[in-house]
Amino acid sequence: MSGNRTRARVGRLPEVRRHLAVGWLAAAGLAVLTVAQLELLARLIVAVIDGAGVAGPAGALAAVTVARAVLAGSREALAGRTAARATAALRHRLLAAAQALGPRWVAGRRTGELVALTDRGIDALTPYLRDYLPQVALAAAVPVAVLVRLCWADPTSALVVAATLPLIPLFGALAGRQARLATRRQWRRLSVLSGHFLDTVLGLPTLRAFGRAGAHAVRLRSVADAHRRATMSALRVAFLTSLVLELVAALSLALLAVPIGLRLLAGELDLRTALVVLLLAPEAYLPLRALGARFHAGAAGLAAADDAFTILDTTATATATATATAGTTTDTGATTTDTDTGTAAADTAVATVATGTAAPPVRARRTGARSVLVRCEDVTVRYPGRDEPALCGFDLTVEVGDRLVLTGPSGVGKSTVLALVLGFVRPARGRVLLGGRDLAAMDRAELAGWRDRLGWLPQRPRLFAGTLAANVALGAPGADEARIRRAVRAAALDEVVAGLPGGLHTRLGENGHGLSAGQRQRVALARALCREAPLLLLDEPTARLDAATETAVLAAATRLPADRTLLAVAHRPATIAAARPVPLRPATEAAVARRSGPTGTAPVTALVESRS
Ligand SMILES: Nc1ncnc2c1ncn2[C@@H]1O[C@H](COP(=O)(O)OP(=O)(O)OP(=O)(O)O)[C@@H](O)[C@H]1O
Numbered sequence: 001m002s003g004n005r006t007r008a009r010v011g012r013l014p015e016v017r018r019h020l021a022v023g024w025l026a027a028a029g030l031a032v033l034t035v036a037q038l039e040l041l042a043r044l045i046v047a048v049i050d051g052a053g054v055a056g057p058a059g060a061l062a063a064v065t066v067a068r069a070v071l072a073g074s075r076e077a078l079a080g081r082t083a084a085r086a087t088a089a090l091r092h093r094l095l096a097a098a099q100a101l102g103p104r105w106v107a108g109r110r111t112g113e114l115v116a117l118t119d120r121g122i123d124a125l126t127p128y129l130r131d132y133l134p135q136v137a138l139a140a141a142v143p144v145a146v147l148v149r150l151c152w153a154d155p156t157s158a159l160v161v162a163a164t165l166p167l168i169p170l171f172g173a174l175a176g177r178q179a180r181l182a183t184r185r186q187w188r189r190l191s192v193l194s195g196h197f198l199d200t201v202l203g204l205p206t207l208r209a210f211g212r213a214g215a216h217a218v219r220l221r222s223v224a225d226a227h228r229r230a231t232m233s234a235l236r237v238a239f240l241t242s243l244v245l246e247l248v249a250a251l252s253l254a255l256l257a258v259p260i261g262l263r264l265l266a267g268e269l270d271l272r273t274a275l276v277v278l279l280l281a282p283e284a285y286l287p288l289r290a291l292g293a294r295f296h297a298g299a300a301g302l303a304a305a306d307d308a309f310t311i312l313d314t315t316a317t318a319t320a321t322a323t324a325t326a327g328t329t330t331d332t333g334a335t336t337t338d339t340d341t342g343t344a345a346a347d348t349a350v351a352t353v354a355t356g357t358a359a360p361p362v363r364a365r366r367t368g369a370r371s372v373l374v375r376c377e378d379v380t381v382r383y384p385g386r387d388e389p390a391l392c393g394f395d396l397t398v399e400v401g402d403r404l405v406l407t408g409p410s411g412v413g414k415s416t417v418l419a420l421v422l423g424f425v426r427p428a429r430g431r432v433l434l435g436g437r438d439l440a441a442m443d444r445a446e447l448a449g450w451r452d453r454l455g456w457l458p459q460r461p462r463l464f465a466g467t468l469a470a471n472v473a474l475g476a477p478g479a480d481e482a483r484i485r486r487a488v489r490a491a492a493l494d495e496v497v498a499g500l501p502g503g504l505h506t507r508l509g510e511n512g513h514g515l516s517a518g519q520r521q522r523v524a525l526a527r528a529l530c531r532e533a534p535l536l537l538l539d540e541p542t543a544r545l546d547a548a549t550e551t552a553v554l555a556a557a558t559r560l561p562a563d564r565t566l567l568a569v570a571h572r573p574a575t576i577a578a579a580r581p582v583p584l585r586p587a588t589e590a591a592v593a594r595r596s597g598p599t600g601t602a603p604v605t606a607l608v609e610s611r612s
Helices: 003-012 016-051 055-101 103-105 111-121 126-152 155-165 169-203 204-209 213-265 271-343 416-424 444-451 468-472 483-488 494-499 517-530 547-558 573-577 588-594
Strands: 347-354 362-367 370-381 391-399 403-407 429-434 455-458 537-541 565-569 580-583
Touching: 003 016, 003 126, 003 271, 003 494, 016 055, 016 126, 016 155, 016 271, 055 111, 055 126, 055 271, 111 126, 111 169, 111 271, 111 468, 126 155, 126 271, 155 213, 155 580, 169 204, 169 271, 204 213, 213 271, 370 416, 391 565, 403 416, 416 429, 416 455, 416 537, 416 565, 455 517, 468 483, 483 494, 483 517, 483 547, 517 537, 517 547
Parallel strands: 403 565, 403 580, 455 537, 537 565
Antiparallel strands: 347 362, 362 370, 370 391, 370 429
C-alpha cells in the first residue's frame, strides 16, 4: 500500500476523522492569535522605544498570549486523546480480525511479528496522530495568515516569503521518499527481531539442552545488528532532512532580513513595519520545518498501520468471499433441502438445537432416529502456500451420540478435520454441513452460535495466568463451583487440585506455569468438559497422560450423556479402543486411489465412516 493511501486510510478512521475538523479550527484560531501576538509585540517594542504608554499593548499582548497558550494546550490534549482512542480502536480491530481469520491463520504468522505489530507498531502511530496530523493543519493555516498580514504591511517582503516558502515542502517531499523507505526497512527489521527474540525466549530450555544457546545468541545478535543499522540509516535520513530544511529556512530569512535592514536605514520603511515583518516571517517557516521533523516521528507508525490495514483487508476479502460463496451455496442448499424433504417428508424432522445466544439457531437434520450434527461431503482443504491438499475427497457423518476417534499417520489431516468442524478453515471443494447449515453460507453470528455448541481441547492447549478455576471455566463463564468440580473430576484432575495449596483457587502463572505438562493437559480437558457442550472435540486428549490417568479420562469420556457427541483425534491404542475408530489415509494416497478406482464403483473415500 502506498504511503499516501495509508495516510488517507488513517485519516478516515472514525476516531481520527471526527477530530480532524476540530484540529483545523484550532489551527485557524492559533494562526490568527500568532499574528495578533507578534503584531502586539512589535507595537509594544515601538511604544517602549518611543516612550509612549505601554499599558495598552502590554495588556493586550498578555491576553493574546494566554489565549494562544490555552488554545495550543487544549489542541494538544485533544490530539493526545484522539491518538489514544484511535490506536486502541485499531488494536481492537486488528485483534478482532486475527480472531476472525482464525487460529490457523495466526499459526501461519510469526507470533513475535504479530505481537510487535499490535503492541509497538500501533503505539508508533501515536506520534503521527498526536504530533504530525495537527501540525499539518498548523503548517497550512499559519503561513497563510502570516502572508496575508505581510501583504498588507509590506508586499515586497510578502513576495520574498511567498517565493521561498514552497522550497521547504519541496525539499521535505524529496527527502520524505527516502525517509519512508528507511523507516519501512527499520520496521521490517524490528518485526523480525521481535519474532526471533520471542522464539529464543520460549525455546531457551531446548536451546540450552542442545547446547545451541550460544549459536542462537550469535544469530540474534546479527538480527539485532541489522535492526540497528536500519535504525541508524533512518535517523541519518531524518537528521539530514532537518538540516536541509533548517538551511533553506535560514537562507530564506536572510534573503528577507538583509533588504529590510537596508530599507530601514535608508528610511524607506518605518520601525514598526520592519519589526512586524521580522517577527512574523520566521513564523511562516516554523510550522513547515516542524512538520518535516514530525514526519519522521510518525513514519514508523505509518509503516505499522500499512501492515495493520493489510490484515484488515485480508479479513474483509475473506468475509466478502464467504458472503459471495454463501449466496451460491445457500441456493444449492435450498434445492437440496427441498429434495430431501420431498422424498422423506414423513420420517424426516428438523431438530432445532437452541444456541443460547441471539444468533440464529443451529439446525440439525434428523434422518430417521438420530440427528446429523456434522457432515463432510467430498471435502478438499488446501492451505495457502502448500501444493498438496491437507485433505482430499473426504467424507464424514457425525450423528448425535456418536463416539468417533479420527486415527491415521501424523500430518494426514486429523486436526484439519477438527478445524473444519470449528469453522476455522473452509473447504476448497466439497461441502461441510454444521448442524444442517452449509459452512460456506454461515455468517459470523451463525458460526459463533455453532461454536457455542462445541467444547474443544486443542492439540497444544493454552492456559492463562489466573486461578485454576478461572481457566477451567473459561468457556463457561457462569459456571458454579459444582460444575467446575464435575469437570475437574471428569478430567481426572481432582487429586491434583486437592494437592494444590489453594485448591481450585490456586493461581497459575502464564500458560499454566507451576503445573506439569500432563496436568496442564487435564486442565484444558476440564475446560472443554466444563462447557457441557453437545459436541466435544478433543485433539489427542490423552497424549501426555500416564496409563492410569488415561484410563480415568477415557472412563469419563464413555460416561458422557447419550445425547452428547464426541469427535476425538488419537494415536494411542487405549483411546482408539474406547471409541469407534475412523481411519484417515493421506490425502494424496486417497486421491490416487480415487483416480485408479474401476469405472462404476463408488469412489474410494479418504475416510471410512463409523458410528457407535
Ligand atoms: N496452517 C497451516 N498452513 C499450511 N499447512 C498446514 C497448516 N496446518 C496444517 N498444515 C498441513 O496440513 C496437513 C495436515 O495437518 P494436520 O495438522 O491436520 O495433521 P494431523 O493429522 O493432525 O497431524 P498430527 O497427527 O501430527 O497432529 C499437514 O501436511 C500439515 O503440514
